[in-house]
Amino acid sequence: MNTKKAFLGVDVGSVSINVVAIDQENNLLGKIYVRTEGKPIQILKETMANMASMLPHDVEVKGVGTTGSGRELAAVVVGADVVKNEITAHGIAALTFVPDARTVIEIGGQDSKIIILRNGVVSDFAMNTVCAAGTGSFLDRQASRLNIPIEKFGELALKSKSPVRIAGRCAVFAESDMIHKQQMGCSCEDIIRGLCEALVRNYLNNVGKGKEILPRVVFQGGVAANVGIRKAFEDALGCEITVPEHYDVMGALGAAILAKDYASGGRKTKFKGFETIVKEEFTSRSFECSGCANYCEIVELMAGDSIAARWGGRCGRWSRSNRTAEKACAVI
Amino acid sequence: MKVTFPHMGQAYLAIKGLLDDLGIEVVVPPPITQKTLEIGTKLSPEMACLPLKINIGNYIESIEKGADTIIITGSCGPCRFGYYGVVQKEILNDLGYDVDMIIFDPPNSDYKAFIDRIRRLAGKNSWASIAQAFNRASTIVKEADEMLDIALKKRAREASRGDTDSKLYRFEREVMGKHGTREILETIRKYKVILSQVEENPEIWPLKIGLVGEIYTLIEPYVNLNIERKLGYMGVEVCRSLTLNEWVKVHLSLDIKHRVRHKRILKKAAPYLNLCVGGHAWQTIANSVYYSECGLDGIIQIMPFGCMPEIVAESILPKVSQDYGTPIMTLVVDEMTGEAGYFTRLEAFVDLLEQKRRRRADEYQESIFRG
Numbered sequence: 237m238n239t240k241k242a243f244l245g246v247d248v249g250s251v252s253i254n255v256v257a258i259d260q261e262n263n264l265l266g267k268i269y270v271r272t273e274g275k276p277i278q279i280l281k282e283t284m285a286n287m288a289s290m291l292p293h294d295v296e297v298k299g300v301g302t303t304g305s306g307r308e309l310a311a312v313v314v315g316a317d318v319v320k321n322e323i324t325a326h327g328i329a330a331l332t333f334v335p336d337a338r339t340v341i342e343i344g345g346q347d348s349k350i351i352i353l354r355n356g357v358v359s360d361f362a363m364n365t366v367c368a369a370g371t372g373s374f375l376d377r378q379a380s381r382l383n384i385p386i387e388k389f390g391e392l393a394l395k396s397k398s399p400v401r402i403a404g405r406c407a408v409f410a411e412s413d414m415i416h417k418q419q420m421g422c423s424c425e426d427i428i429r430g431l432c433e434a435l436v437r438n439y440l441n442n443v444g445k446g447k448e449i450l451p452r453v454v455f456q457g458g459v460a461a462n463v464g465i466r467k468a469f470e471d472a473l474g475c476e477i478t479v480p481e482h483y484d485v486m487g488a489l490g491a492a493i494l495a496k497d498y499a500s501g502g503r504k505t506k507f508k509g510f511e512t513i514v515k516e517e518f519t520s521r522s523f524e525c526s527g528c529a530n531y532c533e534i535v536e537l538m539a540g541d542s543i544a545a546r547w548g549g550r551c552g553r554w555s556r557s558n559r560t561a562e563k564a565c566a567v568i
Numbered sequence: 569m570k571v572t573f574p575h576m577g578q579a580y581l582a583i584k585g586l587l588d589d590l591g592i593e594v595v596v597p598p599p600i601t602q603k604t605l606e607i608g609t610k611l612s613p614e615m616a617c618l619p620l621k622i623n624i625g626n627y628i629e630s631i632e633k634g635a636d637t638i639i640i641t642g643s644c645g646p647c648r649f650g651y652y653g654v655v656q657k658e659i660l661n662d663l664g665y666d667v668d669m670i671i672f673d674p675p676n677s678d679y680k681a682f683i684d685r686i687r688r689l690a691g692k693n694s695w696a697s698i699a700q701a702f703n704r705a706s707t708i709v710k711e712a713d714e715m716l717d718i719a720l721k722k723r724a725r726e727a728s729r730g731d732t733d734s735k736l737y738r739f740e741r742e743v744m745g746k747h748g749t750r751e752i753l754e755t756i757r758k759y760k761v762i763l764s765q766v767e768e769n770p771e772i773w774p775l776k777i778g779l780v781g782e783i784y785t786l787i788e789p790y791v792n793l794n795i796e797r798k799l800g801y802m803g804v805e806v807c808r809s810l811t812l813n814e815w816v817k818v819h820l821s822l823d824i825k826h827r828v829r830h831k832r833i834l835k836k837a838a839p840y841l842n843l844c845v846g847g848h849a850w851q852t853i854a855n856s857v858y859y860s861e862c863g864l865d866g867i868i869q870i871m872p873f874g875c876m877p878e879i880v881a882e883s884i885l886p887k888v889s890q891d892y893g894t895p896i897m898t899l900v901v902d903e904m905t906g907e908a909g910y911f912t913r914l915e916a917f918v919d920l921l922e923q924k925r926r927r928r929a930d931e932y933q934e935s936i937f938r939g
Contacts, residue, residue: 305908305912320915320919321911321912321915321916321919322912322916323912323913323916323919324915324916324919324920347909355927356927357920357923357924357927358916358919358920358923359895359920359924360895360920361916361917361920363909363912363913446883446886528599528601530601530602530603531601531602531603532602550794550907
């Protein structure tokens with residue numbers, strides 16, 4: 237039987253876990269977008285089980301890439317070949333699916349970023365630094381406060397005739413501004429539209445500060461589903477915004493593409509296989525290292541009886557790569 | 569009299585050696601840790617910049633170990649560091665600590681005050697022996713920086729990850745047991761040899777990144793979240809623009825050759841900034857231009873949150889980057905402990921430089937085939 241090759245991309249973010257599978261020609265074989273719910277390991281295992289049933293039987297996984305803030309964790313759980321930061325992953329995905337892209341706006345759950353692409357490579361990038369006002373989590377929170385399903389949020393904004401002005405600099409200010417406007421009797425649509433505009437203004441002044449935003453502009457990340465934000469960006473930038481078909485899983489797609497590149501060198505995958513992933517029991521324990529007055533909290537991830545990974549040390553004693561950790565331990 | 573001082577990278581080696589030689593009892597503050605930062609942030613004004621808070625943490629930890637006199641340099645500079653000594657003295661007094669604080673402002677005009685303070689510290693030592701001790705201490709500064717430079721080169725190329733750092737750990741432990749400039753210098757020299765023998769992987773062709781920015785955050789590894797080590801492990805060779813040696817040579821010594829070089833580099837900033845706007849902003853711009861001319865792959869600017877001079881530099885740097893085509897990234901450090909976002913930025917920046925270099929190599933190959 238002739239097996240088809242597949243490559244997995246796993247993006248473990250703060251709010252969602254995305255898993256995609258692509259074939260040799262970057263065609264999507266399956267995608268899953270679920271909420272992290274604060275339990276990344278458990279949800280990831282369930283997601284992998286779902287992915288296994290989604291893929292045709294004659295498909296064989298030849299490479300796995302992980303990305304997102306939980307990329308190290310995901311790499312340990314699934315056995316990844318490539319572990320890449322979100323910026324590179326998003327940049328690669330945008331370039332693959334929108335080859336003439338020159339600017340990528342990515343707004344996720346906990347962070348937002350801008351990636352400037354020139355001549356087919358990432359030439360500059362920025363991430364939000366001190367503030368979460370311009371991110372998906374904030375929109376989420378406001379939607380639930382107004383008791384509007386987040387999916388309806390954008391459509392509602394488009395219905396607005398005269399948007400109110402909301403301060404966008406800070407989430408706390410924005411919220412008190414919104415409440416103020418709401419108590420003045422402004423309509424819900426106008427407030428939401430105002431919020432979308434504030435968020436875009438905040439993004440362009442903060443993350444996009446000093447960056448040359450040239451078309452074509454690609455908008456990806458979970459927030460790209462929000463037509464209100466999309467419209468506000470188009471108004472502010474005065475150009476059309478492209479939202480790729482799989483805007484919500486672009487990070488995972490980037491990771492999958494990187495895994496494909498890795499495997500194209502003929503290297504064998506470290507993928508554990510769906511069955512092992514689902515079966516393997518992970519437990520974690522944490523302890524305080526008493527090596528110095530930093531008292532770092534070290535988290536130890538156990539796969540069955542063996543230590544799968546350790547995180548949290550500042551000095552490298554319990555380092556990212558366990559080989560280094562052993563060496564440093566021998567010294568201290 | 570038990571003297572202590574704030575930490576700043578390897579400065580403790582020279583200061584301890586100097587005070588040892590002068591026969592003054594010295595309390596080296598414990599290495600900066602989470603606890604130092606906690607003490608510092610609890611006792612300092614919230615709006616103060618990070619170095620001041622860490623200094624306070626250092627003092628308190630040293631006072632707990634018996635120190636009763638603190639020495640710190642002043643700067644009279646137009647950056648907040650200028651009033652560190654005075655403010656810190658007030659903070660400690662308010663807390664009820666009975667400590668003496670000797671602030672060494674640069675002797676711009678008031679030589680008498682400067683000499684009085686040295687006398688107060690050095691007691692009965694003769695001027696000749698004081699001068700000799702200072703001289704040996706500045707040799708320590710120089711050689712310690714040379715040692716770190718070897719480590720920076722080796723870390724990017726080491727055959728087995730962590731080799732260089734395990735040597736450095738061992739150095740730090742060994743040197744704490746030494747007394748006086750002579751012994752400390754011997755240890756540094758010994759480890760210079762040991763470090764230069766670390767095995768290299770000849771296949772590694774490191775990227776080169778220059779570090780510019782505020783001097784304290786550049787020099788103190790705890791504060792910059794060990795950026796040199798993180799980059800080194802990614803296979804990046806780090807070039808440091810501001811070092812202790814550089815600072816000593818420009819501010820304290822009479823090394824004419826070095827001053828001329830310093831001026832020459834500063835002149836490079838002329839199209840963008842042609843005067844001192846406080847702190848090291850001028851140097852940040854000048855060194856960025858210098859690094860770009862040298863052909864470094866990228867530049868990273870580091871500053872503490874709210875550092876005025878570096879904010880000025882930050883807004884000028886995009887122009888430098890545009891003119892020379894060298895990617896420049898700014899990192900702001902504060903009391904944060906979450907390293908994940910920081911690491912993501914570094915990794916993405918290194919990826920960007922790597923892609924750029926590969927592209928350059930491809931274009932070069934193409935031009936050969938065409939030509």
